[in-house]
Amino acid sequence: MKLFIDTGSVAEVEEIAAWGVLSGATTNPSLLAKEQGSPGDIIRRICELVDGPTSAEVVSDDARGMVAEGRALAGLHEHVVVKTPFSKAGLAACRELSSDGIRVNMTLVFSANQALLAAEAGAAYISCFMGRLDDISIDSAQVLAEVVGALAPSYSDSQVLAASLRHPGHVVQAAQIGCEVATVPAKVLRQMLEHPLTTAGIERFKADWQARPEFAEWLSGLVAGRQAVAAG
Ligand code: E4P
Numbered sequence: 001m002k003l004f005i006d007t008g009s010v011a012e013v014e015e016i017a018a019w020g021v022l023s024g025a026t027t028n029p030s031l032l033a034k035e036q037g038s039p040g041d042i043i044r045r046i047c048e049l050v051d052g053p054t055s056a057e058v059v060s061d062d063a064r065g066m067v068a069e070g071r072a073l074a075g076l077h078e079h080v081v082v083k084t085p086f087s088k089a090g091l092a093a094c095r096e097l098s099s100d101g102i103r104v105n106m107t108l109v110f111s112a113n114q115a116l117l118a119a120e121a122g123a124a125y126i127s128c129f130m131g132r133l134d135d136i137s138i139d140s141a142q143v144l145a146e147v148v149g150a151l152a153p154s155y156s157d158s159q160v161l162a163a164s165l166r167h168p169g170h171v172v173q174a175a176q177i178g179c180e181v182a183t184v185p186a187k188v189l190r191q192m193l194e195h196p197l198t199t200a201g202i203e204r205f206k207a208d209w210q211a212r213p214e215f216a217e218w219l220s221g222l223v224a225g226r227q228a229v230a231a232g
Helices: 010-017 029-033 039-050 063-074 088-099 112-120 131-135 140-151 168-177 186-193 196-210 213-231
Strands: 002-006 024-026 054-057 080-085 104-109 125-129 159-163 181-184
Touching: 002 010, 002 186, 010 039, 010 186, 024 039, 024 181, 029 039, 039 054, 054 104, 063 080, 063 088, 080 088, 088 104, 088 112, 104 112, 112 125, 112 140, 125 131, 125 140, 131 140, 140 159, 140 168, 159 168, 168 181, 168 186, 181 186, 196 213
Parallel strands: 002 024, 002 181, 024 054, 054 080, 080 104, 104 125, 125 159, 159 181
Antiparallel strands: none
């Protein structure tokens, strides 16, 4: 499963992209509205930083407006994927944009039936929201499994993207269910790093090594020798 970052913050993308784990990003109007500066500049910068698919969402209610906004957003950067909301207009816009070679992420999908319609409209990504389902006491893992199961036999061109992820458990569930992508907020990505045994283990290894000062000297020499060879 590929990991995308779910954010409108360039600073967060800079921080997490440095870990080498990101394959793309998703924004939405709410996330971008929290940031200072031009949305276009932010979207372009995120595209450069993740060097992969970066979703930017249309806001029109009608298909014609969505298509016009989608074409304009796609012109910002080659990595832009146009997000259209799930609706009759969103489906029509998805079909038109996809037919023009513009990749579409159909968002706000909450059922397998909606996902099947999105796939038929040519969506490259289908964003199924876990957190918002859990918020209304619907088992998001069950819905996501239904979406993945419904698309798997016939729709290899549409990737299921687990969205609205609120904690590390959601990310693991999305992977176990077979989602191709999970888009994860920076806070949850940071939580995914943590385990007390990892921290304790690093401290123990370091302390044991430092108890043998000649070992530190040997390793410094090894590194210096290697660098000298590389420098010619
Ligand atoms: C991403 O594509 C979605 O817009 C985002 O994950 C929604 O998350 P939320 O439900 O926490 O707002």
